[in-house]
Amino acid sequence: MNKDARRIWEKPWSYTEGFIVAGGIALTGLLLQLLLGNIRPADFRSPVNTTVGALLVAGLLCCHFLLRDNHVVRWLSGARSTVPAMLVVLLSIVILGLTPQFTIHEPQEHLPNNIFSRMGWYRMTTSWAFVLLCFYILVILGLTVLRKTRKSQSWRLIGFYLNHLGLFFALGGGLLGSGDMQRYTMTVVEGNTEWRAHDALGNLKELPVAIELDTFIIEEYPPKLVVIDNRTGKILPVNRPGSYMFEGLGKPTQLNGNTIEVLEYIPQAAVVRDSAFTSVVPMLMDGAATALKVRVTNPSLKAPVEGWVSNGSYLFPYQVLYIDETSSVAMPVQEVKKYTSQVTVFTEAGHRKKANIEVNKPLSIEDWIIYQYSYDEKMGKYSKTSVFELVRDPWLPVVYTGIFMLLAGALFLFIAGPKKNRKS
Amino acid sequence: MTWDHFIFFAIPSVLLWTVASAWALRRPKKTLPALFTVLGLGVFFSFILGMWISLERPPLRTMGETRLWYSFFLPVAGLITYQRWGYKWILSFSTILSAVFIVVNIAKPDIHNKVLMPALQSPWFAPHVIIYMFSYAILGAVTLVALYYLFREEKLQDKERIMDMTDNLVYVGVAFVTMGMLMGAIWAKEAWGHYWSWDPKETWAAATWLGYLVYIHYRLLKTSKNKTSMTILLLAFMLLQVCWYGVNYLPSARGRSVHTYSVR
Numbered sequence: 191m192n193k194d195a196r197r198i199w200e201k202p203w204s205y206t207e208g209f210i211v212a213g214g215i216a217l218t219g220l221l222l223q224l225l226l227g228n229i230r231p232a233d234f235r236s237p238v239n240t241t242v243g244a245l246l247v248a249g250l251l252c253c254h255f256l257l258r259d260n261h262v263v264r265w266l267s268g269a270r271s272t273v274p275a276m277l278v279v280l281l282s283i284v285i286l287g288l289t290p291q292f293t294i295h296e297p298q299e300h301l302p303n304n305i306f307s308r309m310g311w312y313r314m315t316t317s318w319a320f321v322l323l324c325f326y327i328l329v330i331l332g333l334t335v336l337r338k339t340r341k342s343q344s345w346r347l348i349g350f351y352l353n354h355l356g357l358f359f360a361l362g363g364g365l366l367g368s369g370d371m372q373r374y375t376m377t378v379v380e381g382n383t384e385w386r387a388h389d390a391l392g393n394l395k396e397l398p399v400a401i402e403l404d405t406f407i408i409e410e411y412p413p414k415l416v417v418i419d420n421r422t423g424k425i426l427p428v429n430r431p432g433s434y435m436f437e438g439l440g441k442p443t444q445l446n447g448n449t450i451e452v453l454e455y456i457p458q459a460a461v462v463r464d465s466a467f468t469s470v471v472p473m474l475m476d477g478a479a480t481a482l483k484v485r486v487t488n489p490s491l492k493a494p495v496e497g498w499v500s501n502g503s504y505l506f507p508y509q510v511l512y513i514d515e516t517s518s519v520a521m522p523v524q525e526v527k528k529y530t531s532q533v534t535v536f537t538e539a540g541h542r543k544k545a546n547i548e549v550n551k552p553l554s555i556e557d558w559i560i561y562q563y564s565y566d567e568k569m570g571k572y573s574k575t576s577v578f579e580l581v582r583d584p585w586l587p588v589v590y591t592g593i594f595m596l597l598a599g600a601l602f603l604f605i606a607g608p609k610k611n612r613k614s
Numbered sequence: 615m616t617w618d619h620f621i622f623f624a625i626p627s628v629l630l631w632t633v634a635s636a637w638a639l640r641r642p643k644k645t646l647p648a649l650f651t652v653l654g655l656g657v658f659f660s661f662i663l664g665m666w667i668s669l670e671r672p673p674l675r676t677m678g679e680t681r682l683w684y685s686f687f688l689p690v691a692g693l694i695t696y697q698r699w700g701y702k703w704i705l706s707f708s709t710i711l712s713a714v715f716i717v718v719n720i721a722k723p724d725i726h727n728k729v730l731m732p733a734l735q736s737p738w739f740a741p742h743v744i745i746y747m748f749s750y751a752i753l754g755a756v757t758l759v760a761l762y763y764l765f766r767e768e769k770l771q772d773k774e775r776i777m778d779m780t781d782n783l784v785y786v787g788v789a790f791v792t793m794g795m796l797m798g799a800i801w802a803k804e805a806w807g808h809y810w811s812w813d814p815k816e817t818w819a820a821a822t823w824l825g826y827l828v829y830i831h832y833r834l835l836k837t838s839k840n841k842t843s844m845t846i847l848l849l850a851f852m853l854l855q856v857c858w859y860g861v862n863y864l865p866s867a868r869g870r871s872v873h874t875y876s877v878r
Contacts, residue, residue: 290865
């Protein structure tokens with residue numbers, strides 16, 4: 191082997207140059223970071239991003255057609271540049287995974303004041319080094335694909351093209367598109383129509399989309415019972431907290447050594463306490479709480495303990511049942527099963543759509559997607575307010591093209607497997 | 615069906631898989647090992663199905679539940695590998711690994727309840743997690759092959775055969791990791807408004823994916839060294855561990871990940 195005789199920067203380039211180039215790009219990014227601070231995606235909104243994208247593609251095509259025999263271009267379209275580039279990107283992703291991340295909208299004072307902060311590690315995805323490395327990966331991907339078009343084509347290359355072009359589109363679209371992405375939250379009260387929304391910085395903006403909230407409905411899971419420590423309030427047993435989801439009357443259950451039986455269930459109750467006793471009566475009104483009457487027995491109790499347990503509401507306080515000096519039965523806040531906003535959405539262009547918006551069931555209208563985001567949590571299931579997130583991402587089709595190409599490419603990889611006998 | 619019944623399904627399954635493994639090691643015919651593996655899988659899956667019905671949601675939410683699928687998919691992956699490439703030891707491998715996870719689940723079962731928060735109520739939930747568990751099973755098997763190679767390199771006769779085998783398995787594993795990850799991205803767009811948010815789980819998923827891609831690209835060159843290739847696989851599997859459950863313990867990720875579903 192005469193490999194050892196080759197000096198750095200001598201043709202053909204290998205892994206060493208790969209690490210130097212990738213490291214150099216990271217270092218350049220670091221210098222830009224120290225000089226300019228983080229990249230603000232908004233500075234790259236259209237037409238800046240489209241220009242950058244067009245220049246990138248044009249540059250790649252020029253390299254491919256005009257510098258086809260240049261050894262650097264050839265090196266950039268092979269594994270010797272790819273592997274070091276991947277490792278350097280991997281390293282920055284590991285750093286990103288190990289350091290707490292802050293959004294670009296959080297004020298600089300919230301970030302830890304140290305050297306890593308100035309190096310952009312706490313906002314890795316908008317740091318110069320990270321973004322430049324992503325572009326370097328795009329360059330390698332582009333040149334690799336172009337170079338492959340010169341080789342003799344075979345069915346096996348379908349997988350290659352799907353995977354590499356797919357990643358080029360998904361990564362490129364995501365990178366360039368982040369400048370054009372718009373996200374707002376809009377709070378709407380039942381019966382009202384709203385078109386003003388807040389951006390991430392809290393600025394109010396009028397949108398070309400208006401939402402009329404017809405009704406907002408919350409469905410909850412059945413109430414649960416737990417046994418808690420009177421002193422700490424922690425659910426017992428501490429090492430494996432137990433709970434019982436109410437399934438109907440007459441089914442005793444075991445919790446932390448107690449046998450608990452539900453005697454009465456009032457889904458909508460008024461829980462009124464005075465100094466002497468608690469009275470619980472049905473109340474079919476907003477603000478009613480869930481209440482369960484339970485009987486608790488355990489070997490150390492002389493007589494069973496009986497009484498009401500409730501998780502309260504914005505009107506009524508919660509109610510626990512003391513078993514003994516150390517523990518009580520309590521009812522945690524019920525978990526939300528589903529929340530639905532029945533809405534009518536209007537756009538400036540004159541479109542109108544009636545729909546139910548839920549988590550995982552957003553509504554698309556023109557180039558906006560409207561998501562169920564939140565509600566008035568203080569009011570719980572009686573919330574008359576629904577919060578939506580409105581997202582506009584004009585580059586989504588580019589990214590999705592990439593994602594679906596990659597999905598097909600993965601399927602191809604599974605079926606075709608690796609190329610055989612490459613080493614012989 | 616509750617967690618208390620698990621042992622009555624787990625033991626017969628492991629026994630059936632053990633018979634299949636022993637048979638595969640001694641006899642060249644593939645029919646009987648396949649039959650016994652499938653029977654074991656049937657018994658095991660009936661427990662999963664029972665849990666599914668009694669929980670009224672797919673059992674995919676907690677760590678214990680994903681371990682359940684992992685134990686199921688290890689023999690599946692083993693069987694596919696055995697049928698496709700005929701490695702006779704793979705069934706023993708997958709059985710032992712699966713048994714380890716079964717023991718963990720018997721010793722430390724999760725708290726199970728029916729709650730499935732709105733973000734998880736999606737048709738993407740089952741395929742996203744199941745495909746990931748399948749890929750983890752394959753990549754777990756690859757890791758053991760890599761360890762075996764690294765410890766016994768001097769004594770090995772047919773190194774190229776082992777390298778071919780890891781290539782085969784890594785390609786299958788990476789194919790499934792890619793599918794799981796991208797389905798996650800499409801789901802995230804539907805549930806959270808963006809396909810990629812660099813949430814800690816996503817970050818480590820990207821790191822894992824990239825780790826295995828490094829292996830694939832490194833292996834493309836004739837100059838690649840077997841030892842380095844196998845070491846890359848070990849490092850990639852460590853990234854996978856961080857992604858799977860390590861993020862739950864990372865100080866940088868605590869309380870920040872939207873991927874935490876084990877409610878207490």
